[in-house]
Amino acid sequence: MNSANQTKAKNIYDDVVVMYFVYATMGWGIIAFLVGLLAALQLAYWPMNMDMEWLTFGRVRPLHTNAAIFAFAGNAVFAGIYHSTQRLCKVRMFSDKLSWLHFWGWQAIILGAAITLPLGFTQSKEYAELEWPLDIAIALIWVVFAINFFMTLRNRKEKHMYVAIWFYIATVITVAVLHIFNSIEIPVGFLKSYPVYAGIQDAMVQWWCGHNAVAFFLMTPFLGMMYYYIPKAANKPVYSYRLSIIHFWALIFIYIWAGPHHLLNTSIPDWAQTLGMIFSLMLSAPSWGGMINGLLTLRGAWHLLRTSPVIKFLVTAVTFYGMATFEAHRFLSKP
């Protein structure tokens, strides 16, 4: 291969790691749903725990949520980010080694969770149950991902950063901060630790993290993907690019203050509860603005809903996102 071809070859996007993330998404997805089914069956008929301590509801339920969020949705997020970032930046991911370290590291953490949770090793913090060695592993692998992602942005050949990239940036930074501060704990054994925060303080940090984990692990990356994949699937530009930019910045500045709405009518100060509620109400505007922007992108292309399975899934996803935002209004119910 001559040097001209070599420089060209370097520009080919790395889609192998994307494929692996997609396969991992499908594999863990099936497992997560089966474990969820088992947990649901136990709610209706307790002997479904088969009289085995490893399969009792208290251990199966965190296994299900962790698998669904971090294995199923997590791998989907990484697949989407690796695939679209390379195309939006017109450049290959910064380092193949880091991409693969990220992939295998993440799968190893999931495997660790799948082993330790049924064995009963847990911190009992919802969505942050994993014990300290796995917490450290998550932090390290996330840093690997962050370096790979930001160096790719630095190498980009496209001057303008498409709105999807902004959503990914928010994901990478905020998840790192949340995970680190929620996981500050003192180990007292190989798989046993205590959080440095106590009582209501711990609850406050936990729900600041839990709330924002939903935002920045399950929402912003998928909204970024919405802004890339809906226009792609419909072959139509996004309805309003201006609205998408406003959507992003409004969401970022409002979302992180709404955590206390998970702790209404508890011993956290009244003003903090009210503050959380007001920010939740304010969130309706960017949430719905973004959802409507996604749906209006399909104006004049609604016939695709009949023929394109991709569009069917995307429309269902966006519609359900819009409906799910109503759940936040449940948190406005402080007497």
Place this chain on the structure above:
Amino acid sequence: MSILVMMIPITLLLVTLFVVFFLSAVFSDQFEDLETPKHQILINENLKASNTLEMQKGDRT
């Protein structure tokens, strides 16, 4: 509620970081043109497809 002494500064730090990102994006003219970029991602895909073909041809030789 002593935890707020830690949490509010951390959140403010995060917000400040995003304010810096926002201002630097505005001043580097990222948001000057809000019309072209949305068409760009659709046009470029076709360019990419031809590039990839070319690259694959190059690989075989």
